Amino acid sequence: MRAKSSEAKQESPPDRTFIEAARRAQIVAAAIEVIAEVGYAKATFTRIARRAGLSSTGMISYHFSGKDDLMREVVAEVMRVADGYMRPRIEAEATASGRLRAHIESNLALLAEFPRHLPAMVEVLSNIREDTPSMREFAAAMEDMNHSLVERIRLAQEAGEFREFNPETLVHALRGSIDSLVQRAARDPRFDAAAHGRELAEFFERATRRTP
Numbered sequence: 001m002r003a004k005s006s007e008a009k010q011e012s013p014p015d016r017t018f019i020e021a022a023r024r025a026q027i028v029a030a031a032i033e034v035i036a037e038v039g040y041a042k043a044t045f046t047r048i049a050r051r052a053g054l055s056s057t058g059m060i061s062y063h064f065s066g067k068d069d070l071m072r073e074v075v076a077e078v079m080r081v082a083d084g085y086m087r088p089r090i091e092a093e094a095t096a097s098g099r100l101r102a103h104i105e106s107n108l109a110l111l112a113e114f115p116r117h118l119p120a121m122v123e124v125l126s127n128i129r130e131d132t133p134s135m136r137e138f139a140a141a142m143e144d145m146n147h148s149l150v151e152r153i154r155l156a157q158e159a160g161e162f163r164e165f166n167p168e169t170l171v172h173a174l175r176g177s178i179d180s181l182v183q184r185a186a187r188d189p190r191f192d193a194a195a196h197g198r199e200l201a202e203f204f205e206r207a208t209r210r211t212p
Helices: 002-038 045-052 058-063 067-091 096-113 117-127 133-158 167-187 193-208
Strands: none
Touching: 002 045, 002 058, 002 067, 002 117, 045 058, 067 096, 067 117, 067 133, 096 117, 096 133, 096 167, 096 193, 117 133, 117 167, 133 167, 167 193
């Protein structure tokens, strides 16, 4: 009997960890839905708890120290989803031009596959303070991604695949274009993400193309 009791105790922490992780994921998913629908200011714990099917807001407070802590995980989850969706599509391309096109089109296609995620992240980042952990982590992640894209473009130029231009200027223009379209998608239910993705990819393909 003692051995059985000991085994139960050993199994309990992993079980609790799994249940807690599932509950946190449930709350984050509900938060993304609520933020995308009603905006950051109206995304109260009461609304999020109701969407998650929780009996009280106490369950949210148990798993997250406050709204900023929850928003931090919302941003992190959106970035995880985006990376998991975009990376395989980009890495499947053999040319620099193909990878650039895949980067743009998969970024916009993400809106169709996960219509709440990017608008929710834009809403969060537009409303939280710059000195919060959420904003600092997002800024660091975006800086790393932009730096990586700049380096890939520079290597493509050295290999003769792209014409000469300032890679940083192009990356800033690209980031601004995508962010602008994401914001528009959040306001326009008729927004055709795939069509805009193709158009934007064509625009930047022409802008980078090396001419004879």
